[in-house]
Amino acid sequence: AQRPRGVSSSKASFYQEGKEFVCLDSGQVIPWEYVNDDYCDCSDGTDEPGTSACSNGFFFCENRAYRGTYIASSRVNDGICDCCDGSDEYEERIQCSNTCEELGKKEKEEREAFRKLQEEGYKIKQEYIQQGKRTKDEKRARLSELEKEMAELTSARDDLQQKKDEAEAPEKEAKERHEKAWEEYKAERQAEKDRVAAIHAFAELDINSDRRVDLVEMQRHMEFDIDSDGTVSDEEAREYLDDSDSVELEKFQERIWANIKDIYKPPQEAMEEGERQPSEQPEAVTPPPPPPQEEGKGEDDTKPAEEEEKMPPYDEETQKLIDAADAARKEYNDADQKVRDAENEINGLKKYLEVDYGPDEEFSSLRGQCFEYTDREYTYKLCPFDRAVQKPKAGGIETSLGKWGHWYGPEEDKYDAMKYENGQSCWNGPNRSCHVNLHCGTENKLTGASEPSRCEYQFEFTTPARCSRPQPEPKEHVHEDL
Amino acid sequence: VQRDNFRTCSQVGFCKRQRALEHGQSMHVVLPDTLKVSKNSATLEVLDKKTDVRFLLNIFGLKDNTFRVKLSEAKPLRERYEPPLGDVLIKEPEREDIVYAGQSGNQLTFTKGSARLVVTTEPFRIDVYSDDDPVISINAQGLLKFEHTRNRPEPPAPADNQEEENKEDGEVNMWEETFKSFTDSKPFGPTSVGVDISFPGVEYIYGIPEHADSLALKTTKSTDPYRLFNLDVFEYELYNPMALYGSVPLMLAHNEKRTVGVFWLNAAETWIDISSNVADKSIFSNLADFVTGNNEIPQTDTHWFSESGVIDVFLMLGPAPNDVSRQYAALTGTTPIPPLFSVSYHQCRWNYNDQEDVRTVDENFDKFDIPYDVIWLDIEHTDGKKYFTWDGVKFPSSEEMLRNLSSKGRKMVTIVDPHLKREENYRVYTEARDKGLLVKTAGGGDFDGWCWPGSSAWPDFLDPKVREWWADKFALTEYVGSALNLFVWNDMNEPAVFNAPEVTVNRDIKHLAGWENREVHNIYGMMVHVATMEGLLKRTNYQERGFVLTRSFFAGSQRTAAVWTGDNMGEWSHLKISNPMILSLNLAGITFSGADVGGFFRNPDNELITRWYQAGAFQPFFRAHAHLDTKRREPYLLPEENINAIRSAIRARYTFLPYWYTLFHLSEESGAPVMRPLWYEFPTEKATFGLDDVFLVGPSLLVRPVTEQGATSANVYFPGTNQLWYDIETYETYKGPAEINVPAPLSKIPVYQRGGSIIPRKMRPRRSSTLMFSDPFTLVVCLDAKQEAEGQLYLDDYHSFGYRDGAYGMVKYSFHSHKLHSTVSHPGTQFTTSEWLERVIIAGLPHEPKRVTLHFSGQTTDLSFTFDNAKNVLTVRKPGVNILQSWGISLH
Helix, strand or coil: CCCCCCCCHHHHHHCCCCCCEECCCCCCEECHHHCCCCCCCCCCCCCCCCCCCCCCCEEEECCCCCCCEEEEHHHCCCCCCCCCCCHHHCCCCCCCCCCHHHHHHHHHHHHHHHHHHHHHHHHHHHHHHHHHHHHHHHHHHHHHHHHHHHHHHHHHHHHHHHHHHHHHHHHHHHHHHHHHHHHHHHHHHHHHHHHHHHHHHHHHHCCCCCCEEEHHHHHCCHHHCCCCCCCCCHHHHHHHCCCCCEEEHHHHHHHHHHHHCCCCCCHHHHHHHHHHCCCCCHHHHCCCCCCCCCCCCHHHHHCCCCCCCCCCCCCHHHHHHHHHHHHHHHHHHHHHHHHHHHHHHHHHHHHHHHCCCCCCCCCHHHCCCCEEEECCCEEEEEECCCEEEEEECCCCCCEEEEEEEEECCCHHHHHHEEEEECCCECCCCCECEEEEEEEECCCCEEEEEEEEECCEEEEEEEEHHHCCCCCCCCCCCCCCCC | CCHHHCCCHHHCHHHHHHHCCCCCCCCEEEEEEEEEECCCEEEEEEEECCCCEEEEEEEEEECCCEEEEEEEECCCCCCCCCCCCCCCCCCCCCECCCEEEEEECCEEEEEECCEEEEEECCCCEEEEEECCEEEEEECCCCCCEECCCCCCCCCCCCHHHHHHHHHHHCCCCCCCEEECCEEECCCCCCCCEEEEEEEECCCEEEECCCCCCCCCCCCCCCCCCEEECCCCCCCCCCCCCCCCCCCCCEEEEECCCCEEEEEECCCCCEEEEEEEEECCHHHCCCHHHHEECCEECEEEEEEEEECCCCEEEEEECCCCHHHHHHHHHHHHCCCCCCCHHHHCEEECCCCCCCHHHHHHHHHHHHHCCCCCCEEEECHHHCECCECCCCCCCCCCCHHHHHHHHHCCCCEEEEECCCCEECCCCCHHHHHHHHCCCECECCCCCECCEEECCEEEECECCCCHHHHHHHHHCCCCCCCCCCCCCEEEEECCCCCECCCCHHHECCCCCECCCCCEHHHHHHHHHHHHHHHHHHHHHHCCCCCECCCEEECCCCCCHHHCCEEECCCCECCHHHHHHHHHHHHHHHHCCCCCEECEECCCECCCCHHHHHHHHHHHCCCCCEEECCCCCCCCCCHHHCCHHHHHHHHHHHHHHHHCHHHHHHHHHHHHHHCCCCEECHHHHCCCCHHHCCCCCCEEECCCEEECCCCCCCCCEEEEEECCCCCEEEECCCCCEEECCEEEEEECCCCCCCEEEECCEEEEECCCCCCCHHHHCCCCEEEEEECCCCCCEEEEEEECCCCECHHHHCCCEEEEEEEECCEEEEEEEECCCCCCCCCEEEEEEEECCCCCCCCEEEEECCEEEECCEEEECCCCEEEEECCCCECCCCEEEEEC
């Protein structure tokens, strides 16, 4: 029997011509004539499967050569071809051509193409899974290995530290002893030098060689001109002579020399200075070019090289202690470095193992790689599980669109999308973030980037890791009612 | 808002000078000997005794209870600007005879029908009476100040003259003004005009949009005056008298007895001070009339002043609110019935990024079964903000995109702003420049300002030849990549200039005819959309109706554009203010108006978006819009509860489209607002005068949008003595006058059909209004206390101008004595339709009828029906008659 318009074969039995019609859900009973009479009688909309009368009804498109589908009743006779067989536009406000065969063919091709894609991608995914699992196992094994090793390494290091401490104590003592002796020797030598210098200066000052230095002799030395008035007055001379009018060598050595040795100049120099004083200073007019600066030369210039006497080498005993301590230190440092290296490696492993790389570790191979996509203005870069960035094509600085946050797919398929968050903040807006949609593909590729809302980016990324087990080859053309 | 970007009255020379006037300072006298009376007008000279300058006073009798009073300089040194006929006034207003009744004492009386206009000679004032009641007085406060044209005084002026000058005008800013870093050169000196207008017996006045304020205007004693000066105000503030994007200098004064209107025809910056007062005894012929009860008569005084031009005032004497609407419509015109798609729902965002984005949004609306008619593209769709162009990468095949939309009956609107990017490869600019169509600086070069594209120039839309040139740009061959289902949005047409004083052009810039912007400022934006609409009409040889949305407007804008309230915010307070703002526009003739649903700036939460859709679904222009920096908020992105509520709201809009369409038709005929304050329909009910959170769509739908966060109920004021109101979903009834708390969960929009009304609806949801073309109607009859109701339905092809040649249908419905009548009052033969009547719902019927019969074409047939006893609602099944038929349905 002919089904009423818009009814699927699976529901045909409810529509019995000539019998009263019972609304499918609401249970109202209406005369058969009310079915498909372009007036909505059933509150559930089931009396008008073939018209637009019920706002909550559905029209069944037969769509032979394609696949039967339901459309909302509101799409019946509205001038738009919604069914591929055109059956929804039977009032012919518009001429609909039947596109079902074409559509069916196209769908089949697409399905086939997609199946192939899935198949190919799924193969690669298996490798990813193996690789991922292997990596994970390796990392886990390595981690537990390291964690075990760690105890040994730490205790070895601690032992060596003790040894080092033990070796360093006598070394320190011996070194200090040696250095102290050297300091004492140096002080003695200095005192001797001073004594000689005093005698020498005394002789220079004592022009009349009366074995006394007196005021007149002092006054020949302009360096004693305290108030810089051009002459050394009696008072000034006396000031330096410890309030005496003259002193003999013994007193000079004891009381005078210490006070004047820093300003005292031998007669030749003292005189030159005195002569130069009234004359003009050419330097003031044309300053000399600055001397070429050389590393480490500055001090030598001011204090002419009076070659610093070097500390004599440690004695054999001490040197032995030092060598022993050096050896202990090196051993300790090596052990300490091993601990640190192990710690770093453990942290790295933990960080890796914290991330969810999918139920079968299939996404793990994406880690450590970066993928780029360039549009008219920008190059976008995705480094999975790390970050997303944007860079102007014309050059310029990278803008962070977000750091790896979490999986962002719907509850039932959370690996469908990733979220990168807390990117660079936007002027007058939120921090940038990036939503990455993942699709099955035979290669890892960033295929699109957009900014649907200000500072909220969206990437499209294909990867074999998103390919699912392909469905078995479909049986030839299933036409079914839903 | 950044307030210091905008001038206060004290920073505007003329505002300060005019406002400083004290009552009775005006020294103007009428010279009765100069009276010249013709059939429908009278002329008198008015002398300013202080300055000895003479003015001409013209009094015109106009048709339909209207006077026009005009005061201009007798011998101006420079012509003063008056908008040419056709720009604001649609034509020379039709005159009506007045009778000079003679002089008595110092009063000259003119009568026209039951109205009387009395000129008092000294001090000069005018009082207008309607049926012997004083209704409007001009210069009763003595605030007339007309700054006559003058030559710049020679500096240094002789001490005596200088003193005279100071005495006359009180002050400063006469020949140059500065604001922030900007200087206004003011080559013609002070030219402002101002006078007071009083409304005896009136406490409530309305109008003078656009302000973000309550519908009933407030006194300005402690604020600046209300300002009318078209400006782009970033993040505007609520409840203050600051100027916004558009201006309509029309004021309505209303009391229980009558409504009158005053239209101040002046295109310059205008300020209006308002104070409430007690009426002046002397204007009452009988002192007993002066007292009502124990109280003296109240009065509202207003003081108007404009920077230049003349005083040209239209006094519309009503007496009913819709009389004033009609009287004003006769002056400035009405909104031609919009194409149906534009009355439907619009989806906009700054920006839909590319064709793919457009396609996705379009598909999602269908996927979620939410109807929409128009998708919009903001400035980013262009090639570098060069309007009339497309970004070739984002929109490589705009025609294909437009075709795809068209196949679902949908349209697109693109933005076209008046600023032209100064770029050599932009033909629209180089052409305008080379043809000399651009506005000039005071110095004479093309004005150069900063707007979206950077350095820009502005065509002088005041010039008819510039408008013609612009209109031609919309031809499909010129606007490449456009199509006939593409319509236009004019934004930034105040005009907005980012680097100029108050974000608009300098006042001293020159228009092509030599007028300064200060003289024409408030009509520039209107002339932009006038030219744009002309372009849209021209491209179909005036066969198809156009659609233009404008931000800036003036009196007369209603003829060629819809208006929206500009850049509002996604906040509850802005949802709330949308009602008074749109009501105010509607009272001022701009019936096709709305606010950005959701709010332009900021991110509204889901509840606010939902409530905003519910309000917008019952406001005349219904468009969602959002700023570039906001999160996406297309309805289908929201949680399910919100999607459902929004879908219902939008679908409700679509079911009422026949009613909206009929209202727009009636509005074209009469100027009546489609969205109305309650007092418009219940003019004697004083409790309604201050209400603006509840409104009417036409005469028959009462809407109380929920504008409070977290609300689960709403207080609804139901007006009318013994007036019944029916919930549009449940048919539950409420009786006025009463304020009743009704439940209002998130899914509920409190909307009520008036008892006594019949509203035609289309209940089948479709993807767009175009697809509803031949869908059947449901008549919803809500009975009043006398078991009667009436209504009407207007029909045409929903898109062309065929209706002007008679291709439309008009059907009147009435229900009385248990019988519903359909009477076709128009088609003749020019118009037929396949639309038919599928259902009649009669609410408020006390008993179930035994039989329902249809009388049609000489035959009587029985109709099936159901009756809901609990609700007293009868549903008559499938009368099936063509909608353009006369018939009767009897209840037995």
